[in-house]
Amino acid sequence: MATQKKTAEVDYSMQEKILALYELQKIDSRIDEINKVKGELPLEVQDLEDELAGLKTRVENINAEVEELNALTKQRKREVDQAKIQIANYKEQQNNVRNNREFDAINKEIEYQELEIELAEKRLKEYAAGVKGKKALLEEADAAMKEREADLVAKRAELEGIEAETQPRVEECTAQAERAKERIDERLLAAYDRIRRNVRNGLAVVTVKRDACGGCFNRIPPQRQAD
Incomplete structure (x- = not known):
């Protein structure tokens, strides 16, 4: 809003x-140089x-898997207990059978429950081995x-520490940049910001030296310079 108001009040010439x-470019370049002191630290911090965050998610997932295995373990233990109760009941019924057919039928039920116990065990x-493996992963x-x-x-x-040391200079340069922006309309500022984002060296406005661009060093024809 400040930029819009200022450019509306004063009609600055193109020059x-x-x-x-150009002044804004020099200020931004100074800020870039100050920020270079940080090196790769911001990226290293972000990577860490x-x-x-990835490790925490992994730990949460492993804990959820352990909880699931523990729940299955409780379920299987209940099934074993129930099967044992059934076997005891069937054996008691065998004492009161009236013929061999009833005895064989009950015996098959006992065998079935014993197989269920064997499978559950x-x-x-397997669940115990799974929990042990998951706990090893958790430790890692x-x-x-x-x-x-x-x-x-x-x-x-x-x-x-670096930011605390460089912050006063960055704030001073930022204030200077804001004052420079007051003399530039939004269209030029938008183009300037777009160019700065798309070049590695951050140079959007440079001088012409020996018929070459001061940023990319490509030769500029005389007619283009005159334009």
Whole structure:
């Protein structure tokens, strides 16, 4: 809003706008140089934060799998207990059978329940092995998290120290940049910002030296310079 109001009140000439753009470029370049001191620290901090988030998600998933295995273990144990009760009841019924056919039928039921117990116990062993494996994975993930957290604390402290040292200069340059923007209309500012985002060196406005662009160093024909 401040930029719109200022440019509406004062009709700056194209020369003044271009000079303001060049001044803004020099200020932004100074800010870029100051930020270079940080090096790869911001990216390293972000990478560590992302890795920690991934590890936390992994731990949550493993814990959920352990809970599921524990729930299945309880279910199978209940099934074993119920099967044993059924077997006891069937054996008691065998004492009161009237013929061999009834005895054989009850005996088959007992055999079926014994097979159910055998299958459930097999599953219980599998669940126990699964829980043991998951706990080993949890220990690895927890160790990795502690290591990454220590790295993150160190990197953050280093980055915060640099930011605290450079912040006054960045704020001063930012204030200068805002004053320069007051003499530039929105269309030029938008083009300037777009070019800066699309080039590696951040140079959107440069001088012409020896018939070459001061940013990309490509030769500029005399007619283009005159235009």
